Amino acid sequence: MPLPIEDYALIGDRGTAALVGSDGSIDWLCLPRFDSPACFAALLGTEENGRWLLAPADEVTSTRRRYVDGTALLETTFTTADGELVLLDVMPTGDGRADVVRRLTCTQGRVRVRHDWRVRTDYGRVRPWVSREQAHDEDVVVAVAGPDKLVLRGPRLPRGREGHHFDEFDLAAGEEMTFSMTWVRSWRDVPAPLGLTERIRATTDHQRAWSERAPDDVPHAALVQRSLLTLMLMTHEETGGIVAAPTTSLPEDFGGERNWDYRYCWLRDAALTLESLLGAGYDEEALGWRRWLLRAVAGDPADLQIMYTVDGGRELPERELGHLAGYAGSRPVRIGNGAVSQRQNDVLGEVMIALDLARRAGLEETGNSWSLQRALVDELADHWDEPDNGLWEIRGPQRHFTHSRVMVWVAFDRAVRAVEDHGLPGPVERWRALRDRVRQEVLDKGYDAERGTFTQHYDTREVDASLLVIPLVGFLPGDDPRVLGTIEAVQQDLLRDGLLLRYRTSSGVDGLSGHEHPFLACSFWLVSALAVAGRRAEAGALFDRLCGLANDVGLLSEEYDADGGRMAGNFPQAFSHLALVQAALALRGTQDGPATADDDRALT
Numbered sequence: 001m002p003l004p005i006e007d008y009a010l011i012g013d014r015g016t017a018a019l020v021g022s023d024g025s026i027d028w029l030c031l032p033r034f035d036s037p038a039c040f041a042a043l044l045g046t047e048e049n050g051r052w053l054l055a056p057a058d059e060v061t062s063t064r065r066r067y068v069d070g071t072a073l074l075e076t077t078f079t080t081a082d083g084e085l086v087l088l089d090v091m092p093t094g095d096g097r098a099d100v101v102r103r104l105t106c107t108q109g110r111v112r113v114r115h116d117w118r119v120r121t122d123y124g125r126v127r128p129w130v131s132r133e134q135a136h137d138e139d140v141v142v143a144v145a146g147p148d149k150l151v152l153r154g155p156r157l158p159r160g161r162e163g164h165h166f167d168e169f170d171l172a173a174g175e176e177m178t179f180s181m182t183w184v185r186s187w188r189d190v191p192a193p194l195g196l197t198e199r200i201r202a203t204t205d206h207q208r209a210w211s212e213r214a215p216d217d218v219p220h221a222a223l224v225q226r227s228l229l230t231l232m233l234m235t236h237e238e239t240g241g242i243v244a245a246p247t248t249s250l251p252e253d254f255g256g257e258r259n260w261d262y263r264y265c266w267l268r269d270a271a272l273t274l275e276s277l278l279g280a281g282y283d284e285e286a287l288g289w290r291r292w293l294l295r296a297v298a299g300d301p302a303d304l305q306i307m308y309t310v311d312g313g314r315e316l317p318e319r320e321l322g323h324l325a326g327y328a329g330s331r332p333v334r335i336g337n338g339a340v341s342q343r344q345n346d347v348l349g350e351v352m353i354a355l356d357l358a359r360r361a362g363l364e365e366t367g368n369s370w371s372l373q374r375a376l377v378d379e380l381a382d383h384w385d386e387p388d389n390g391l392w393e394i395r396g397p398q399r400h401f402t403h404s405r406v407m408v409w410v411a412f413d414r415a416v417r418a419v420e421d422h423g424l425p426g427p428v429e430r431w432r433a434l435r436d437r438v439r440q441e442v443l444d445k446g447y448d449a450e451r452g453t454f455t456q457h458y459d460t461r462e463v464d465a466s467l468l469v470i471p472l473v474g475f476l477p478g479d480d481p482r483v484l485g486t487i488e489a490v491q492q493d494l495l496r497d498g499l500l501l502r503y504r505t506s507s508g509v510d511g512l513s514g515h516e517h518p519f520l521a522c523s524f525w526l527v528s529a530l531a532v533a534g535r536r537a538e539a540g541a542l543f544d545r546l547c548g549l550a551n552d553v554g555l556l557s558e559e560y561d562a563d564g565g566r567m568a569g570n571f572p573q574a575f576s577h578l579a580l581v582q583a584a585l586a587l588r589g590t591q592d593g594p595a596t597a598d599d600d601r602a603l604t
């Protein structure tokens with residue numbers, strides 16, 4: 001039975017990532033890429049779907065976890081009646097390999113250790129052939145199935161027993177053992193062993209150097225730093241693609257059907273991630289992502305997709321994995337994502353904000369990068385008034401979503417600014433006219449004057465948390481009465497236990513059964529909206545509360561079930577972490593009173 005979501009921590013090598021449970025079990029790992037089939041999938045089923053356990057065999061009386069300062073090296077300390085055992089989990093970065101390194105150190109007394117290596121490839125479906133071999137002058141255990149070969153190394157290798165590899169042994173104070181697992185293509189030879197000490201040191205140095213650039217003049221600076229590092233782990237090192245989360249099908253509704261695969265690059269999530277990184281001063285990160293964007297989107301602007309694979313691929317058909325029981329029985333387990341073919345008119349606005357910020361941070365346009373933006377804006381100019389599925393990717397009928405239309409305004413606005421402020425060429429008169437027309441339409445059709453609030457779409461009186469971005473993207477000032485009215489209406493209709501739902505699922509707008517829990521990114525948007533409205537004390541209090549929801553190692557999932565006191569949805573979720581960073585930046589140097597133009601960079 002998998003653990004509560006918040007009992008997992010993330011390790012990763014910027015090619016892929018694993019979830020390590022507080023019980024010492026790696027229950028999720030896709031190799032070699034975020035969206036490759038999992039070889040450990042116990043997270044979405046049982047241990048029979050694959051896991052790698054290293055932990056005390058005897059009862060654990062307490063467990064502490066932490067990341068080694070400024071890094072993604074995870075340290076889990078188990079205490080038993082007889083001693084203390086520290087487990088260090090690392091995925092070395094920067095060498096183009098795919099290794100997981102697990103070092104056990106007994107720090108007190110004597111601890112009996114259990115080792116269970118249970119590889120199941122193809123998302124926990126296939127039992128590989130496993131054999132003991134000699135390679136590079138040492139014994140290794142090798143598991144092979146289809147395209148995958150997994151090589152286990154260590155000073156004491158587990159033995160085959162009923163379909164898994166198992167061992168138990170004692171470690172006494174001062175003793176240490178290091179195991180490693182390496183993935184290669186099944187037709188390749190067993191690779192040379194890693195220089196463990198050197199790779200751990202290089203990974204530590206690289207991650208620390210990155211973390212040290214995080215701002216320290218923001219509230220909850222340690223959590224902001226952890227969020228930035230987590231976003232970095234979700235950025236594919238070689239391609240620059242940024243995934244929305246390293247997991248699939250952790251449920252938004254426990255036991256329900258709201259289970260989605262997030263191991264892909266959404267233009268929206270990636271652009272917002274970049275916006276947070278740029279706001280936090282990570283300017284050069286923009287270049288890698290812009291290159292990814294140029295490659296992914298290349299071709300006819302009419303063929304723009306809202307998401308791609310990490311290498312820019314366009315095929316991610318959604319299908320269900322019937323052999324997995326689902327997390328807490330939440331089925332179906334899905335891989336791929338059907339939202340790929342949706343129309344979501346907000347996306348270009350988010351991309352244009354990120355590229356505008358990059359330009360303002362000094363990243364010069366290349367001929368290609370500006371002509372791509374021009375082509376995309378011109379394409380939008382021909383289709384901006386079509387209904388869409390909105391940023392929540394609803395599977396019900398398409399609508400004229402107010403948020404989407406506001407972001408269309410943003411796309412034209414940033415295009416105009418590129419010409420006016422940066423001297424780039426473009427049909428600025430046409431873009432200006434469209435910008436004004438869209439603005440007027442939103443004010444006429446997306447605003448409910450009777451209630452004094454913007455609405456979710458043009459044919460409803462419902463509200464939506466996405467309306468909180470209206471002041472954050474510069475559509476209206478933070479203290480405009482229409483913005484204040486919207487904040488109030490959103491708080492009135494969507495707050496649950498002080499946290500914000502995205503919208504009311506009971507309205508039926510999304511075409512799905514069941515309900516969901518408050519969405520953490522939206523709750524952070526409320527912090528930012530309150531801050532720019534000048535209600536900074538309230539914003540600060542909400543920010544404190546939200547930061548308090550992060551787990552013991554500073555990670556957040558997509559949603560939070562306040563009744564159950566547990567996280568819900570994919571984990572860790574870029575959307576939550578990037579919105580946390582944006583809220584911290586909005587609160588930077590807080591004082592009561594509305595935000596000024598100087599706050600512009602943080603607030604886009």
Ligand SMILES: OC[C@H]1O[C@H](O[C@H]2O[C@H](CO)[C@@H](O)[C@H](O)[C@H]2O)[C@H](O)[C@@H](O)[C@@H]1O
Pocket residue numbers: 244260261262266268269337338339391392393394395575
């Ligand atoms: O709520 C239904 C939709 O849920 C997913 O979309 C959500 O996650 C995306 C990635 O973080 C985010 O960009 C989007 O705004 C969220 O609504 C899922 O990917 C969709 O298929 C699903 O319809």
